[in-house]
Amino acid sequence: MIKAVLWDFGGVLTTSPFEAFTRFEMEHGLPANFIRKINSTDPDTNAWAQFERSAVTLDxxxxxxxxxxxxxxxxxxxxxxxxxxxxxxxxxxxxxxxxCGEKYICTCLTNNVAAGNGPGMTRDAAAQAEVEAVMRLFKQVIESSKIGLRKPDPRIYEYACEQMNVKPEEVVYLDDLGINLKPAAAMGMTTIKVVSEEQALRDLSAAANISFS
Known part of the structure; x- marks a missing residue:
């Protein structure tokens, strides 16, 4: 029986930052997927991983x-x-x-960095207010930069389950990165890889037994 829905933020409730990476690469004459290549090289110890755990400063x-x-x-x-x-x-x-919040525990689980304006890394005050309104819909928000753990470390999923007081098999988890979903699926969570908004809503509707139309 499903009791909770665990949500990634960027790429799930917002458009993917990968779209911005692609634009940046095109504008600066960089190879396709260059930024993602950097972030996937030594993924547990590289600069990006350290920053998401708040192990290094912005500088x-x-x-x-x-x-x-x-x-x-x-x-x-x-x-x-x-x-x-x-x-x-x-x-x-x-x-x-x-x-989903009317029926299930809804928690945000996000890898983020100690820079910008919180989980959404928003650009201006109006956008920040929009993100804050979304954040208030969650029972709780778990941020990698605040707890020193980041996806796909299995410990962060164990931590999330403890915070929600549920078992992994009672959780539906949405993320746009397959690497983040694999450990959660291995623990017993029902996982949904968000490839498109339409597909995600369809899969979530089936998993949570809720109509979004």
Missing amino acids: EFDRLFEGESGELGHPIPGAEIIKLLAGDIRPNMVNALKL
Whole structure:
């Protein structure tokens, strides 16, 4: 029996930052998926992983990321990447969150960094207010930068279950990254990889037995 829905934020309730990465790469003549390649190299110890655990400061991340990208031939200051993280809220996904919240425990589980304006990394005051309104729909928000754990470390899913007081098999979990979903699925969670908004709503509707139309 499902008792909780666990939500990633960026790429699920907002448009994906990968779209911004692609634009940046095209604008600067970089190879396709260059930024994702940097972030997936030594994924547990690289600059990005350390920053999401708050193991380094913004200034340290800026220098470390520039060094890592420079080793691959195209140095990019880390601060430039932070600017790309904000996405646009997806109203239909927010509506699904509201409906799920009437029936299930809804918790946000997000890898984020100690920079910008919280989970959504928003660009301005109006966008920040929009993100804060979404955050209030959750029973709780679990941020990697605040607890020192990040997805896909299995411990963060164990922590989330403890906070929600549920068993893994009682959880539906949405994320846009398969690498984050694998440990959760292995624990027994029902996982949904968000490829598109339409697909995610369809899969969530089936898993949670809720109509979003």
